[in-house]
Amino acid sequence: GQPLLLIGGPCSLESEQLGREVAETVSKICKKLGISYVFKASFDKANRTSISSYRGPGLKKGLASLARIREDLQVPVISDIHDISQVGPAAEVLDIIQIPAFLCRQTDLLVAAAKSGKPVNVKKGQFVSPWDMENAIGKLRDAGSDKVMLVERGACFGYNNLVVDMRSLPVMRSFNCPVIYDATHSVQLPGGAGGSSSGQREFIEPLSKAAIAAGIDGLFMEIHPDPDKALCDGPNSIALDQVEELLTKLVKVRAAVEE
Amino acid sequence: GQPLLLIGGPCSLESEQLGREVAETVSKICKKLGISYVFKASFDKANRTSISSYRGPGLKKGLASLARIREDLQVPVISDIHDISQVGPAAEVLDIIQIPAFLCRQTDLLVAAAKSGKPVNVKKGQFVSPWDMENAIGKLRDAGSDKVMLVERGACFGYNNLVVDMRSLPVMRSFNCPVIYDATHSVQLPGGAGGSSSGQREFIEPLSKAAIAAGIDGLFMEIHPDPDKALCDGPNSIALDQVEELLTKLVKVRAAVEE
């Protein structure tokens, strides 16, 4: 079968130095474990819970850093866009363009991303059923894109809570596209800390193992050297020094499923 | 107390003629019943379920029609925007700018709308708790807006279904802003018809009465002369010739609550 894919990095590109540190370390781990690696960091967090939340370096500075990390470390990069005007500049740098979950229904954004010619990674909205994501794929394919991936990151379950419905994984794989499990956003508690989201880091490992066993093509992980000091999504990020141990376990589960 | 507010019109501005017909008829009914009326129609449906769905007349043509309806019928108009670039042109014509539910977390869009100086009407995302909408208000107020309204339009309840949690109405009113109940989108079944959404028109009346009784400042309704032929949201729209009867009942309930 295909090697496992890992899309991972700090939630926000807090600094180029932070990005490099994560990309370099995770890249080595992935080579060792036979995992394909794509570095991910956001240049702008456009949908933070509160107006006072940290947002990132911005489009220009962020893409420049991503370009240097890509070039220097020879690692493909992915980031998320929030506005059609960002597609052009993003497509010049990124290997894959990501559509945030809240925006997975925005037709123009999907079409513009598809028309860039770059592969598009769409996160399933917390408010969308797995089978309805076939419509997102239809929008992308209709706009000429043949490289599409979908991400499971949890579904609304009452207020301020998400549940991962593992049925979504085989359902979305049936659309003939790679399906990624977002191991860290799925344990987020949206708005759970009042002016920001909290998270349940203790469930990253069991849910990741479960998703691997249920059958996925890749993982998405927010990774930070010091999650408690992360400027974004710290409560659900995984610590950089725990990545190798976790991936080692996950690779074993995958081998057992693929045998 | 304040008179009840009605925001209503065809989901999409299918034609200026259609808009005029609805605006004129509903305006007369509202005058008769002592209801404040704002005409609503979308110039672009940017988040339809499927790529092949009808989208509307577009920004330029749509705003021009809204401007003429506003001028000729002396009725305030509201429409929804999906991109920061639309704020400027929209603010020149509209009396109120509306933020769609899927976009209620997009900070830049909220801030741009607030900075236009126009009142902003934010629909609560199907994935957001009522108390978390205080953060949306915070973003708007921080950007200088003091005229903010919130809309309840249902919360995710499993897949392809919405539930109206009437507790949200007093919760959001406690933020000192008018709260509107969206009587027609709340009975939508998202994605319930495969490539489009279906709806449960039979629940418009009981749920509207319930919301009025629980305590709201206004209603939002998609109104069409022939809902079964509407190009958008027909299954959950109310027929133009049933509006007067429904509003008459609702005004009675409101009087009973306000006594």
Added chain:
Amino acid sequence: GQPLLLIGGPCSLESEQLGREVAETVSKICKKLGISYVFKASFDKANRTSISSYRGPGLKKGLASLARIREDLQVPVISDIHDISQVGPAAEVLDIIQIPAFLCRQTDLLVAAAKSGKPVNVKKGQFVSPWDMENAIGKLRDAGSDKVMLVERGACFGYNNLVVDMRSLPVMRSFNCPVIYDATHSVQLPGGAGGSSSGQREFIEPLSKAAIAAGIDGLFMEIHPDPDKALCDGPNSIALDQVEELLTKLVKVRAAVEE
């Protein structure tokens, strides 16, 4: 139309004296307001969250107290049963037999209650859809009962939370049976206080008004002279001295709907 029905009293029959106090006061209020009144108190709380919770006077002592209250105050009484063996003794005293929500799928209990010849009031399980309650009615009617009522008391909405889906009221009324809205259990937060349930008393009034406006035949309310000292369900009970004011408001809403 029919007069409104109120089923109300302390959650648990903590003492006969408490029951009398509530029954007498509420009975007078209901007479004044033209409401039919049925006194309700449980003789045994068989499904408390925790083993150490208070349960009540028990079958024998509880039914004896209910019989005296019924006789002395000339008020019909209802209570809930949890076991087939309780049907016989209960049917000798009670005017209506109630099936708890958790037990609404227990065929034998429903059949035994129906065969007693007494009217049966079934609470809709928090895990059952409104349309599936037609099967409960089918079980009762098949066993010869023609006097059946259904109660809405909230549906599971994530963990430790209930949502009242007001669509359930017209759905269940379509089965040609009276539908009761449980105004106090519906604002319960199951397990919300660790070893017991908590509640949101502030939502009793707006949700009751909403249910009345949506269309119901009756209300169910846990009423206690001092809810903060109640041995059961205090956090979601209404204070005895607030009942008249609330019912007065609700009667007005009902009149507005029925006009």
Added chain:
Amino acid sequence: GQPLLLIGGPCSLESEQLGREVAETVSKICKKLGISYVFKASFDKANRTSISSYRGPGLKKGLASLARIREDLQVPVISDIHDISQVGPAAEVLDIIQIPAFLCRQTDLLVAAAKSGKPVNVKKGQFVSPWDMENAIGKLRDAGSDKVMLVERGACFGYNNLVVDMRSLPVMRSFNCPVIYDATHSVQLPGGAGGSSSGQREFIEPLSKAAIAAGIDGLFMEIHPDPDKALCDGPNSIALDQVEELLTKLVKVRAAVEE
């Protein structure tokens, strides 16, 4: 670590012959794969959706068949009880007493089961949070039982649908009791076929693998030689001739997790 446990058999003990066939075949498979096996069949389905549904052989005949299967095939047996009066006779035959999900809050039933001295297996109600199951364990332990198991069988997710929240597995294991994943009831669609429940057999394998990978002590499976002809829960049962292949895969996943 401990060997995996399998609790499995036909939903209802349609006939002793059917029970024997399943018990014998599954017992051999489990021996081969190093799995501990407990035969399960219900003698009475007391909570079927509809009054006309098949219920089973009844207490006396059913327990007698279970006793013979136990004796002849040297396999432990488990069945579910619905009434305190069944505890005595059940405890004479069964190795483990099971409490159905709908009844997991019925204190007296839990206490009576615990006092029988037999191990008790409690299914988590579809309406109960994983952490609230600690109260069920408290009731059992308080009544003197030190052999308690918990079962995950899905949580309410909107109407007529269940979702398996895999977080529940580590949460319930933290109560120091074995946790079982119910592989077939979890893919049930309650009431999904009008007068009966339907199911999604295609998700049995991916969800079972996921649960094993997340970490469980055992599996629960409804197994029938011809699920399409089963008198109960056919749509979510697994075919007897597919059990070995599935368990072989699951044992591999478990080995990968335990290494």
